[in-house]
Amino acid sequence: MVPGAPASAADKVDFVRDIQPLLKERCIACHGEEKQKSGLRLDIKAAALKGGESYGAVIVAGRSADSALIQLVTETGDDLRMPPEGPRLTAEQISLLTRWVDEGAVWPEGVDSAVAENRLDHWSFQPLRTFPDGLGVDHFIRADLTKSGLTASVEADRRTLIRRASLVLTGLAPNPEEVDAFVADADPRGFEKLVDRLLASPQYGERWARHWLDVIAFGETHGFEVNTPRENAWPYRDYVIQAFNADTPYPQFIREQLAGDATGVDAATGFLVAAAALLPGQTGKDEESIQKARQDELNDMVANAGGAFLGLTLHCARCHDHKFDPVAQTDYYGLQAIFAGVRHGERPLAQANDSKLQERLKLQERLALASHERALLEPPAQLGEGAPLRPEVSPRRNIERFPPVETRKIRFTIQKTVDDNRHEPCIDELEIYATDARNVALASDGAKPEASGSYDNPKHRLAHINDGRYGNSRSWISSTPGGGWIAIEFARPESVEAVVWGRDREEKYRDRLATEYLIEAQMPDGGWKVIAASSDRQSPGAGEGTPQAELSEVDRRQAGKLDNELQGIEQRLAALWGDSVVYAGRFEPAPQMFRLHRGEAMQKREAVSPSAVQALRPEFRLPDETPEQARRIAFAGWLADPQNPLVARVMVNRLWQHHFGEGLVSTPNDFGRNGAKPSHPELLDWLAGEFIRSGWSIKHMQKVIVMSACWKQASAPRPDCLAVDAQSRLVWRFPPRRLEAEVVRDNMLASAGTLDDRMGGPGFSVFAPNSNYVRLYNPKPEFGPAEWRRAIYMTKVRVAQDATFGAFDCPDAGQPQPKRPRSTTPLQALNLFNSGFVIQQAELLAGRIEQQAGPTRPDQVRQAFQFVLQRVPDAEESQLCESLVEEHGLPALCRALLNSNEFLFLP
Structure with a gap:
């Protein structure tokens, strides 16, 4: 039938037979998939019935007089008539459209124009596929390698594996002792233990936070013309x-x-x-x-x-x-x-600070030292019958001292509260002091809390137990009336000798106070050893105790002095925290x-x-x-609803990207039709499903990836595989790549022994101060210890780059950059070899080597390789490097090693 040919007046107008051909011939060129003038699309039912930008709904079922579509095709003026070019619709065609609208504009489902695909058919909008139990990453990688006629590479040597795992998971290379211990470790679970240790390291968060900040274009200036700081x-x-x-x-x-x-x-x-x-x-x-x-x-x-x-x-x-x-x-x-x-x-x-930060940091440092000094004045706990009684528990501060014990976890178990277990117990802060006076329980030091059960609201949360804050409004409350336990796992094993705790250091609340409790340390075999308890304290209400009964007069005076100092510090810290603001x-x-x-x-x-x-x-x-x-x-x-098909896919793709250098989907922020198709679609869905099954644990997914055979492969090229898959997208080897600028900088500092590993707080700037209305970010001419922290703490200035490392494809925070390009330019080589920062660190590295290795050339060369590359040189390297040192000095060798591909690339 000719499009728009008149249907019999006795017949109802049929959309597929009568209307769709007419729309396709006369309307779709301007209102179809490629072009939607005035926002109107007429090839898809939902879009057509919704209408365009200028007239709202252009098709009003049953009312042709109110339908803009009919008005426009009958318009006599040239400015508004549709279609704007070519012959007008015939009277019969207009009549057909009018009858169709008046009869209800029936548009059957599933008969949209062939030029418009159903966009929900796209792979990323489909539900996650399910797979049999027992599969893993290697199952999917091997299957695709077999289809392509390729085979996997052999496993990398252990020295390569520890360097690769350390750089990927923490951004810092292992030290020579860690490498030697791992190489010599015959435990079949040695690599898994290494991965667990790296994932538990505080440096892990510093490494992976940088990836997320790239995704969202995080910056510490406002941008635009004046670009003032935040x-x-x-x-x-x-x-x-x-x-x-x-x-x-x-x-x-x-x-x-x-x-x-x-x-x-x-x-x-x-x-x-x-x-x-x-x-x-x-x-x-x-x-x-x-x-x-x-x-x-x-x-x-x-x-x-x-x-x-x-x-x-x-x-x-x-x-x-x-x-x-x-x-x-x-x-x-x-x-x-x-x-x-x-x-x-x-x-x-509450958690941040601005101009008074330095005062707070100094006070916190003194608080730890004074608390440790005060704890050492207490007699150690004497458990068992006949032990002299200590005073009853205080709502404000309680000190538990015990002989030093080596452990990684301390548990505080509450058995009874002051109100006969009517209320859930509360602790505002649990401090655990090592023998060197550090509070190793702090979250900022990588310690992790866990509990039998916790309240979760703005004032009372598990995270408050070790955040360095005091008072009821920053406390932990057990979800068990009269009982429950709280434990702190340290970032590493520690020798500890004191626990300090309180219900409310601000002394506003005295209820919910634990009166009967046990404090235990976890032993290497996993068992628990009681190190302090309430059994040697006076019962509540039994009368005033004598806290320093066993102390000398001198110690009693010192204890009182420290108590007053601690109370003053805590009050001042509370005031400083209260002044804090954040750009959030x-x-x-x-x-x-x-x-x-x-x-x-x-x-x-x-x-x-x-x-x-x-x-x-x-x-x-x-x-x-x-x-x-x-x-x-x-x-x-x-x-985060599991029905949403995108969120888990997108995140596991990001994790894969930063482990292998390229995501399974190479457009990490575009999973739509304009984005790339996944290289391994089934693996992507399996990873997303495993992510959800794990409780959405990012560390679990990273361990799954790192423990796979494909991640542990050697990175050496193989001509037969390169001919088929030059980009290593099928993962027949571990794809080597240059390290990011931040990792290169951090490892230069670590090699030289100058890296300041302090975590958190305001960052440092690599730009000279200025107070112009329009900020000019000129590089500092010199750098010192204030700039030797990890690069994650470098103040992120928009559209201004570090003079040395900005050339290495660093995002400028102007736009999100979920995937960094990897360029190779002459400026990169010139910057690394000639910048004042690199020369400075090479000289400091040389001084460290001389101090450690002495004046002997072979020993210096050996030590230089161990500090920078975590290995010893072979005979040829030794000979060449000794000659270089003899002729140009030890800093020249250090500078060369810091510019070597072995240092700059992930193996």
Whole structure:
């Protein structure tokens, strides 16, 4: 039938027979898959019935007089008539369209135009596949190698494995002693024990936080023309480090970043305002300029959430429906409604600090020393019958001293509380002092708490037990009335000799106090040894005790002096913490949001409710009256719902990328139709499923990957495999690659023995101070110990790079960079060989070698190789390097080794 030929008046108009051919011939060129003028698309039912930007619904079923489609095809003027070019529709064709609309505009499901594929058929929107039990990474890798006629490479030697694992998981090479011990370890579980140790290292979080900060374009300046600093943005960086170290379950990681203000992790919402933003004085004062700037802020929030968690380019739907993925423009503005109450700016924060940070750090250092000194004045615990009684427990501070014990975990078990077990017991801080006066229980030192059960609200959380904060509002409460236990596992085995604890150091509360308890240390065999208990304390209410009964007069006076000092320090610290602010967003009631015509800030169309991508499961839409904070909490829950097919896939792909240099999907922030297809689709789904089954444990997934045979392969090239797969995408070997700039810099410092491993707090700057209105970020001419911390703590300035290492493809925080390019340029070689920083560290390394190895050339060369490359040189290398040292000096050899490919590349 000729398109649009008249149907019999007695017959109902049939869409497939009568209407679809007409639309395809006369309308689809301007309103189809490739082009949607005025936002109108007529090849897909849902899009056609929704309408375009200018007229709303163009097809009103049963009412042709109200349908813009009919009005436009009957328009007589040239400006508005449709189609705009070519012959007009005939009277018969117009009549056919009119009858179809008046008869109800029946458009059967599943008969959309052939030019428009169903976008939900895309692989990434499909549910995760399920697999039989017992499979692993190597099953899928071997299967694809076999299909391609390739074989896996042999396992790398142990020296390579420990260097590779250390660099990937912590960003720091092992020291020579660790290498020698691992090579000599005959334990079949030796490599697994190494991986467990590296994953438990505090340096693990510092390494992997950098990857996440790249994804979200985290910066510590505002960007744009003046690019002024955000002095208090750094707590978000510290939060990410701590979250990776604590192996925070991924749904919790998402929830904290979207709504940490509701869960007591305020710094985490730095995620929402990580991107650049115009300062109030940089926008025009007219309403249109203000609204445009606000739209740009909201766009960055939507784009960051979409790219980081969903792997979708949601911001492409700002002006029209997404041209490739099933994201409607109304979905985009529904997501804006989620973030509508979020504003850039600072707010008070308990965990951060600003100008008074240095005072706080000094006070905390003195607090630890004074607490240890005070503990040493207490007589050690004397357990058993007949032991002299210590005073009854105090709500404020209790000291438990015992003979030094080597352990990695201390457990505090509560058996009774002051109110006869009516209430759940509370502890505001559990401090554990090593023999060298360090409080090794602190989370900032990598210690991890666990408990039999815990309250979880802003004031009372498990994380508060070792956060260095005192008072009821930062305490742990057991979920067991009158009992329960709390344990602290240290980052490494420690020799400890004292525990200090209290119910409330601020002395505001005296209830929920533990009166009967045991303190135990875990032994190497896994058993527990009681090291202190309440059995040698007076019963509550039995009368005033004599805390220093066994002390000399001199010691009693010193104890009283220390008690007064400690109380003063704690009070001052509380005041300093109370003054803290963080650049993590401000929150206000969410206004009504609207779809904007072509994304124009001043062209509002229909109102939209808080919602997400409606094409994805499960469906997500909230009432307009939903409070601002509740919107973000609900959205976080939707993201982490196992029905959502994208979130787990996207995250495990990121983990694979940073282990192998390339993701299974090579476009980590775009899992849509414009993105790459997965190289191993079944493996991707298996990893995503395992991620969910593990309780969303990132460390578990990294161990799964690192323990696989394919990860442990040698990296040597093989001509037969290169001919088939030059990029090693099939993983027939471990793909070698150059280390990132931060890792190179950190390991130069570590080799020279100058690396400052202090964690957390404000970062250091590699730029000279200036106070210009338009900030000029000029490199510092010289560097000293203040700049010798790990690169993760380098203040991240937008669109300004470190003079030496910026040439190594560092993101500039102008845009998210989920995958760094790996370029090779002459400037990189010149920077590494000639920069003042590298020359300085080479000289310091030479001094370290001379101190360790003495004046003998062969010993110096051997020591240089061990410090830099974690191995000894062979005979030829020794001879060449001794000649180099003889002719040009030891710093020249150090400089050469720090520029060697073996140092700069992941083996």
